[in-house]
Amino acid sequence: MGRRNRNKKQQDMKRKDRGDDRDKDTKRQRLDDAKADSIQTQEPWGYKMTDKNNKMFETFYKMQNIIPEDEWETFMATMREPLPITFRATGFKSEVQELLKIIKSDFFSNMVDIEIEGKKVDPPSTLPWYPDGCGWQINLTKQMVRKSPPLEKLHKFLISETESGNISRQEAVSMIPPLLMDIKPHHKVLDMCAAPGSKTAQLIEYLHADESIKLPEGFVIANDADNKRCYMMTHQVKRLASPNFMIINHDASTMPNIFLSDPGAGEKKCLMYDRVLADVPCSGDGTMRKNPDVWGKWTVANGHNLHGLQTRILKRGLALLGDNGRLVYSTCSLNPIEDEAVVASTLLQWRNMSANKNCEIRLVDISKELPGLKHNKGVSHWKIMSKTSDVYENMSEVPEALHTQIRPSMFPPTPEQAESLNLDRCIRILPHLQNTGGFFVAVIEKVPRIQQEDQQKADVTLTAPIDDTTKEPEAANGEEGKKEVEYVKKQDRDWSKPEIAPYCSQMKKKRKAGGFKEDPYIFLEETDPIWPPIQKFFNMDKEFDHKYLLVRCGEGKKRNIYYTSPHIKTILAHNEERVKFINLGVKVLVRSDHDDCDCSFRLCQEGLHMMFPFLNARSLKVHSRDIVTMLSTENPFLDNFSNDVHSQAKAYSVGSIWFIYDPSDEAFMDQDDRENGPNCKLVFCGWKGKVSMRSFVPKQERFHFLRLCGVQPQDALFKRGHMKSPPANTQEAIQRIPGTDSMDVTSSADNQTAESDVPAEDDDVQTTASDIPAKYSATDDTESAMDSATENTDTVNDVTQSNNSTEATEAT
Numbered sequence: 001m002g003r004r005n006r007n008k009k010q011q012d013m014k015r016k017d018r019g020d021d022r023d024k025d026t027k028r029q030r031l032d033d034a035k036a037d038s039i040q041t042q043e044p045w046g047y048k049m050t051d052k053n054n055k056m057f058e059t060f061y062k063m064q065n066i067i068p069e070d071e072w073e074t075f076m077a078t079m080r081e082p083l084p085i086t087f088r089a090t091g092f093k094s095e096v097q098e099l100l101k102i103i104k105s106d107f108f109s110n111m112v113d114i115e116i117e118g119k120k121v122d123p124p125s126t127l128p129w130y131p132d133g134c135g136w137q138i139n140l141t142k143q144m145v146r147k148s149p150p151l152e153k154l155h156k157f158l159i160s161e162t163e164s165g166n167i168s169r170q171e172a173v174s175m176i177p178p179l180l181m182d183i184k185p186h187h188k189v190l191d192m193c194a195a196p197g198s199k200t201a202q203l204i205e206y207l208h209a210d211e212s213i214k215l216p217e218g219f220v221i222a223n224d225a226d227n228k229r230c231y232m233m234t235h236q237v238k239r240l241a242s243p244n245f246m247i248i249n250h251d252a253s254t255m256p257n258i259f260l261s262d263p264g265a266g267e268k269k270c271l272m273y274d275r276v277l278a279d280v281p282c283s284g285d286g287t288m289r290k291n292p293d294v295w296g297k298w299t300v301a302n303g304h305n306l307h308g309l310q311t312r313i314l315k316r317g318l319a320l321l322g323d324n325g326r327l328v329y330s331t332c333s334l335n336p337i338e339d340e341a342v343v344a345s346t347l348l349q350w351r352n353m354s355a356n357k358n359c360e361i362r363l364v365d366i367s368k369e370l371p372g373l374k375h376n377k378g379v380s381h382w383k384i385m386s387k388t389s390d391v392y393e394n395m396s397e398v399p400e401a402l403h404t405q406i407r408p409s410m411f412p413p414t415p416e417q418a419e420s421l422n423l424d425r426c427i428r429i430l431p432h433l434q435n436t437g438g439f440f441v442a443v444i445e446k447v448p449r450i451q452q453e454d455q456q457k458a459d460v461t462l463t464a465p466i467d468d469t470t471k472e473p474e475a476a477n478g479e480e481g482k483k484e485v486e487y488v489k490k491q492d493r494d495w496s497k498p499e500i501a502p503y504c505s506q507m508k509k510k511r512k513a514g515g516f517k518e519d520p521y522i523f524l525e526e527t528d529p530i531w532p533p534i535q536k537f538f539n540m541d542k543e544f545d546h547k548y549l550l551v552r553c554g555e556g557k558k559r560n561i562y563y564t565s566p567h568i569k570t571i572l573a574h575n576e577e578r579v580k581f582i583n584l585g586v587k588v589l590v591r592s593d594h595d596d597c598d599c600s601f602r603l604c605q606e607g608l609h610m611m612f613p614f615l616n617a618r619s620l621k622v623h624s625r626d627i628v629t630m631l632s633t634e635n636p637f638l639d640n641f642s643n644d645v646h647s648q649a650k651a652y653s654v655g656s657i658w659f660i661y662d663p664s665d666e667a668f669m670d671q672d673d674r675e676n677g678p679n680c681k682l683v684f685c686g687w688k689g690k691v692s693m694r695s696f697v698p699k700q701e702r703f704h705f706l707r708l709c710g711v712q713p714q715d716a717l718f719k720r721g722h723m724k725s726p727p728a729n730t731q732e733a734i735q736r737i738p739g740t741d742s743m744d745v746t747s748s749a750d751n752q753t754a755e756s757d758v759p760a761e762d763d764d765v766q767t768t769a770s771d772i773p774a775k776y777s778a779t780d781d782t783e784s785a786m787d788s789a790t791e792n793t794d795t796v797n798d799v800t801q802s803n804n805s806t807e808a809t810e811a812t
């Protein structure tokens, strides 16, 4: 008999000795039940989904008493209903308000008397707790919106604006954790499990919320263990174009320390964060409305398996949190083992660690921080159920055989401990309270017990050295306490000091000389000859420091130049060998060699918002109708622009330019701007040729800006009388774009004239005139692909893992 067979036989015998055979029958029975339960049913709107029943789920949650008895039926009925559409408007405040005006007037005002399948549809409403009316809920499923003819216009609008990143289709509950982080522009923020990045995007927005600050001092570091999902996140946050942002790729439970000085030289300075978000991987039972697959997959084991990882991530997050910092722990699961048990056991362990005596961590009362949000309080008591539906009140009742699955830390605190923990300060969002998904949030703050007087407060979050104690937890009372201590010793000895994490050492093998596989990040030298012509051409402000510009190729011509913030540069400089950086820096300049231009680089739209406050030359004030001209025409001739713009343009040599529309510039704005133009500042980059002038704006964003200027992309642009005829020799070449009734754009002949005049498009701008109608005649396939690609999904289900490893795949 081979060794493997022998081992298996021994294991079977052991299992028999433990009486595990009884499990088999129960298991078989349960599988049969589950199969019988999962009958495919046909939903309205023509798509199939599994039956929404799971007996184990019901038994488990009924037993927990976290849903009041008289609400149980409503809770279950809501869980079985599909989730309504929710989204939030994103971006700069004034631009967001303009977009909201359009949403209300052009789309929602028409939705008052709509009936679908004989039922009247509720008009869309704002999420009462989301600030500034920027969060919205439409009580329809996305399938309904897609298939219903009266909602076609709304559907196209949602796809288009989601694509350009001006709205974020995000579950309502998923918007909550970033709001509770209370982000300020100077905060150092860590998002531990960030992909696909919907919450990260909020964090970046809040960091940049004060538009009067050119560049905030703080930054956001987004981490995720899944390399592919890190790249998805790159796309998600690209439009926010923040130089104060980076993506890294590590296991959050063993996040490496980030040094702010050379780790080899003298005193180590480690980064401590002001804000940490631990939106941990979870069983996702709060997302069953959106992901009906979870119904069939749910077992108690999912929560049990994730508890260990969730706890380790929370502990590591707390270890990295600076004094007076705030950590938000969240899951989209209602399971107390993934929620309160993780929080309670971590708080208790923190207290037991003698090394932590200088600092207290405690739950923050957040019940009043989001007025209008309906929620229940966290619980202090719950029960543990095994896969075979045995129920345990404490660890001593758990058979030895289950000790690897059921841990002491999963049990509720004693009544005395519970009194000091204030678990009721956690919030539970139950789906039936406000027609949402299910969610759990706890906010924890770290408060120094002794404010050390010699500590330089201003620098505290950047310079506080990491607590590198290896001391073990002090003994707690009683048998349970001893077991807990043993457990902590075995599993968690180093939770404040994962200096060389297993993941890092693994990665070291993959590393090639000079860093990880990514292209290198090479900062421009002070004396780099590339810089003076750029500085001169754009008359760059002295405040702009070119030592934060970087390129990604060491040799040959530099194609793109990126900008990053001082702190991000410092982090990169001292950690390139140890931290896996996936993405950082905003593209601000793109190579564009042209015989008639002294500067080999042009501005690009992606980085313009960050750059324009530092540009003292090459700007053109424009009217709203000029925006329409430049965004609806490939290379308009100079005399297609207003006289005001034409005369400014004549003064400029050939090369990169940027346009600014500023409603606060009373002297320049005219009657048409006041009547038809948007009430927010807009900037675009472009190129001034000899006879024409073009913009470089990615196609998705063109539609957004056109809408802000009161033009529906499928409406006639000429209706407003904005276009002057192009010169006579190109007159005949004007043609209709197939698929539109009314939109005319200048033709290929016109483009040819201009092509020699302006540089060709780059990969940051891929717009051809015919893209416009093509997009608006998207097939169903394209639309559904867009739906799934663009809606932010932060659910991790299908969890198969041991306590130490997670294989989580995302359900989209």
Ligand SMILES: C[S@@+](CC[C@H](N)C(=O)[O-])C[C@H]1O[C@@H](n2cnc3c(N)ncnc32)[C@H](O)[C@@H]1O
Pocket: 174, 192, 193, 194, 195, 196, 197, 198, 199, 200, 223, 224, 225, 226, 229, 250, 251, 252, 253, 279, 280, 281, 282, 309, 792, 793, 794, 795, 796, 806, 808
């Ligand atoms: C609930 S999702 C996060 C959603 C995200 N915060 C958002 O709002 O878009 C959990 C994420 O944790 C990641 N993850 C799983 N295990 C991890 C670990 N050990 N360390 C870091 N990230 C992990 C998954 O790849 C997944 O992207």
